Amino acid sequence: MRYQETGQVHMDFHRTTNGTIAYLREAYGQEFLDEVFERTACDVYRSIRDSLMLGDPEPLVEHWRHFFDREGGDYTIERDGDTITMTVHRCPAIAYLESRGIEIDPAFCRQTVVVNNALAAGTPFTIPTEVQGGGRCVQTIRRAKP
Amino acid sequence: MIPTDHFVRFYNEVFKALEARGHDHLVAYWRALGTLQTTELAESFRTGGLQAAFDYWSRIRDEENCEADLELTDDYLEFRMHRCPSLSKVLDNDAAPSPFYCDHCMGWIEPVMEACGLYAVLDMESRSEPHCVFRVYADKAKAEAFERQAALPSRPYADAKE
Numbered sequence: 392m393r394y395q396e397t398g399q400v401h402m403d404f405h406r407t408t409n410g411t412i413a414y415l416r417e418a419y420g421q422e423f424l425d426e427v428f429e430r431t432a433c434d435v436y437r438s439i440r441d442s443l444m445l446g447d448p449e450p451l452v453e454h455w456r457h458f459f460d461r462e463g464g465d466y467t468i469e470r471d472g473d474t475i476t477m478t479v480h481r482c483p484a485i486a487y488l489e490s491r492g493i494e495i496d497p498a499f500c501r502q503t504v505v506v507n508n509a510l511a512a513g514t515p516f517t518i519p520t521e522v523q524g525g526g527r528c529v530q531t532i533r534r535a536k537p
Numbered sequence: 538m539i540p541t542d543h544f545v546r547f548y549n550e551v552f553k554a555l556e557a558r559g560h561d562h563l564v565a566y567w568r569a570l571g572t573l574q575t576t577e578l579a580e581s582f583r584t585g586g587l588q589a590a591f592d593y594w595s596r597i598r599d600e601e602n603c604e605a606d607l608e609l610t611d612d613y614l615e616f617r618m619h620r621c622p623s624l625s626k627v628l629d630n631d632a633a634p635s636p637f638y639c640d641h642c643m644g645w646i647e648p649v650m651e652a653c654g655l656y657a658v659l660d661m662e663s664r665s666e667p668h669c670v671f672r673v674y675a676d677k678a679k680a681e682a683f684e685r686q687a688a689l690p691s692r693p694y695a696d697a698k699e
Contacts, residue, residue, distance in 0.1 A: 393631065396542035398602040404544035410573045411551060414566060427547075427554050431539065434632035435546045458540035484538050502539045502547075 392453050393438035400461055405484040406493055413496040421498060425505045432509035443514035448475060448532045451510065451518075455530075459483065473534040478527075485526035503528065545623045552635035563637060567644025567693055574645045575652045582653035587614050590655065590673050613683075614673040621667035628667065639664050642671070643691040656680035660687035 415424045433440060442450040452468065455477055459466050462483035469476050488495050500522045507518035507530060521529040539547050555562040581589045591609040594616050598605050604620035627634045639661045650657045656677050660670045670687075674680035684690050 394543065394546075394626075394629075396540075399600050401541055401597075401600040403600075404541040407570065407573070408539060408544055408547065410570065411548070411566075414569045415551070418565075423554070427550050430550045430554065430632070431547050435543065435550065435630060437631040458538070458542060461542065462538075462540065464538075479538075482538060484541075506539065 392450060392457065393436075394454075395457060396461070402462065402483070402487045405487050406491065408484070408502065409488055409493060409496050409499055412498050412501070416496065416498045421501070424498060424501060428502055428505035429509040432506040436506070436510060440510050440514065443510060443516055446515050448516060451532065452477075475532040477530045479530070480527060482526040482528065489526070500528065503530065543626075545626050546630050546632065548641070549627045549630070549635050549638060550632060552637060552641065553633070556635065556637065560637075564644070564693060567641055568648060570641075570645040571648025575649050578649050579652035582649065582655060587655070587673060587675055590614050612674060612676065612679055616671040618667070618669045618671070621669065624667040628665075634665075636664065637693075639669065640691050640693040642669075644693045647694060658684045658687065659691040660684075661689045661691050663689065 412424060415427065436454075439450050439454060442448070452475055455466075456468070459479075464479065464483040465481035466477055466479045469478070485495065485499070488499075500520075504520045504522065507520050511518040511532075515535055517531075517533050517535050519531055519533070521531075523529065551566070552563055555566050578593065581593070585592070587609060591607065591614045594614065595607055597603070598607055598616070602622045603618060604622075606615075606617045606619070608615045608617070624634075624638060627638055639659075643657065643659045646657050646659070650673070654675075656674045656679075658672050658674070658680050662669050672680070672683055674683070
């Protein structure tokens with residue numbers, strides 16, 4: 392895995408992410424916000440995307456496990472053939488913001504939706520994200536039909 | 538979810554995207570972050586002074602895994618960063634670093650200081666090596682004297698006006 396941080400977790404960065412999303416959305420619009428997430432997916436997470444290009448989704452699954460575990464997220468990962476589904480029962484980012492009484496920007500979950508879409512673009516996979524609200528979502532790595 | 542561990546790499550992408558629209562867009566974003574942080578910190582610093590600032594940066598040093606020495610004197614708080622975790626991650630990155638990455642610190646700190654009546658100076662020392670010296674003073678003249686000695690002072694708002 393390209394990035395595998397250890398040590399303490401500074402959860403308050405989720406507050407700054409939320410503030411940044413609100414600022415970019417209000418000042419520049421959602422299209423610009425999405426462009427920044429797409430760059431993050433394609434450039435920062437280049438190694439995960441390269442693996443997906445080669446047909447290997449495991450680095451993304453490992454990434455999900457490592458960072459959701461570090462942040463105390465409540466999730467399950469299930470496999471059914473080529474399909475891998477992560478069901479997030481309690482997103483640690485949303486849980487942190489709610490615990491601090493911070494208003495969550497309506498575009499907060501774009502970080503997940505757009506990053507997943509951008510990681511999958513041009514690879515043999517689709518990675519749709521179903522945002523269910525209340526810190527719940529379903530992220531599915533599915534091999535695209537030829 | 539972008540993990541908190543990767544926030545600074547996302548942040549770096551924000552900086553580059555805004556800089557591409559013009560440096561004033563990046564500076565305006567730092568100002569907005571400063572406003573956000575002012576809400577969190579200014580009252581505590583205003584009432585607690587240097588001790589409150591020392592307590593805050595002590596917590597940050599631990600939570601953000603900084604390799605740093607922290608000292609509180611009668612005149613100032615000094616945060617001497619030997620290995621900045623933020624710039625280190627941005628350099629250990631498959632994406633390119635923003636050339637103004639280090640300026641974001643004073644970008645958010647300066648508005649907080651303005652709101653609480655303290656004076657911060659950041660000697661970045663280098664924009665490509667993860668070490669710096671940051672001091673907070675209660676006395677403006679002493680802060681200005683320290684800034685004059687700095688090898689590479691960060692002045693994001695003054696520089697933006699020049």
